[in-house]
């Protein structure tokens with residue numbers, strides 16, 4: 338993400354920004370004449386003891402001041418609205434992108450960490466930018482107004498103040514480099530913290546079971562201390578930047594008394610002129626201070642912009658635009674291979690499924706069964722070969738519509754923190770035929786709150802088997818063409834298992850794909866695809882009641 342991208346985002350607020358500018362112009366006009374009123378009050382009022390003139394000037398100054406306050410209040414209000422909107426847009430964009438990026442990124446870093454990092458960067462960006470960017474827009478006009486006034490009042494004094502610019506610039510160059518380095522450190526430490534938090538929150542049960550409380554607490558303490566130390570250095574550097582800048586400025590501004598005294602002696606300046614100049618002189622250095630501050634800020638947010646940029650560069654899923662047809666006749670894996678982390682997970686996988694077929698995918702642990710399903714669901718993309726649905730590569734279908742073809746029970750089931758009903762009817766439609774499957778619904782009807790029972794965080798209030806039953810109901814609730822079940826009954830009791838097998842025998846989905854280690858389910862299938870080390874070692878079809886191996890070399894024991 339570049340600073341230009343943020344400015345582009347501001348484009349939609351051009352009306353409000355124009356409003357801020359217009360109000361600022363007014364402030365600037367007031368500001369330009371303020372030094373002259375002060376000068377007039379001192380020279381014509383105070384020095385000549387002309388009270389009515391003093392009162393007149395005071396009334397004018399108070400009036401201008403009040404008007405400026407009102408304008409600044411309105412500006413502040415617009416400013417808050419804009420920055421809140423920008424923050425919300427950026428966060429919505431991040432969440433949306435986080436939900437669309439390819440699942441491989443999740444496997445690598447963990448989605449909680451990815452999103453938390455993005456939010457951290459946005460917050461860092463906004464907390465610094467919010468207080469600086471719009472303020473600068475607002476101040477510019479006022480500063481220009483006062484600057485013009487001061488140059489008109491006395492250009493020699495104004496030139497002395499201008500000498501501050503190169504000094505401040507050199508100082509700023511030195512400090513902003515360090516600011517970037519420390520900001521990078523703060524970002525990296527926060528990312529390590531998010532990774533740790535995701536890991537420990539997900540493994541909280543193991544922390545308890547393996548007595549890891551003290552170890553994890555120590556790790557947490559070290560991480561937080563690291564973050565605090567870097568943040569402290571960041572804040573102190575900012576303070577150093579401010580106070581060194583202010584000190585240099587103070588020395589020059591105090592020196593103006595000496596220059597002013599010489600000018601008064603030579604009758605080239607009045608006392609009122611000097612007093613008025615001194616009371617507004619700091620405004621003259623303000624543009625430089627602010628622009629150098631902005632430079633410092635940009636340097637400081639560079640690491641956040643960089644990592645936010647990398648986040649938004651993460652590839653999103655999708656691509657294709659074709660709508661799938663109303664029926665699916667054929668699914669084909671053609672020389673499909675997948676390499677992850679330099680390892681061949683699947684190699685040269687070839688098979689074709691036809692409408693009406695019930696297929697089991699079998700094989701030992703780690704042989705690639707779930708990966709094969711993930712490829713079909715487009716959670717991964719093949720490194721070689723392609724998967725075709727009715728002879729069209731699946732990547733050409735619009736991903737949202739393509740996924741609607743599937744009813745899926747995954748191996749690791751996640752239920753949302755909602756009622757059982759809401760977890761089954763994810764599309765918001767009422768319960769349908771699936772509510773009439775006793776082996777799945779009996780336990781729900783047995784509960785006092787029935788379908789309104791809360792699932793708890795991730796489904797923690799349900800047993801493993803109950804979670805699998807809700808997941809099955811959820812998959813059945815969708816009017817899917819392809820029914821994919823990855824170890825759907827691993828936690829079922831014997832009776833539920835038999836009921837499931839009976840139910841599956843009558844299943845009417847166009848395609849049924851079951852990943853399983855259970856032999857008894859195989860009886861309900863038309864064919865089996867056996868994987869070993871990422872390769873198909875057998876496709877075994879049922880002929881009558883016998884299994885007939887149709888390809889490949891490895892012998893398969895008949896069930």
Ligand SMILES: Nc1ncnc2c1ncn2[C@@H]1O[C@H](COP(=O)(O)OP(=O)(O)OP(=O)(O)O)[C@@H](O)[C@H]1O
Nearest residue numbers: 444677678682700701702703704705706707708709
């Ligand atoms: N994101 C990944 N990065 C690297 N390797 C991976 C990734 N996902 C899976 N693997 C590896 O791919 C192999 C196949 O995994 P997969 O989950 O498909 O096996 P499986 O046949 O379903 O096993 P199981 O019967 O234990 O469920 C495993 O060796 C696993 O370590």
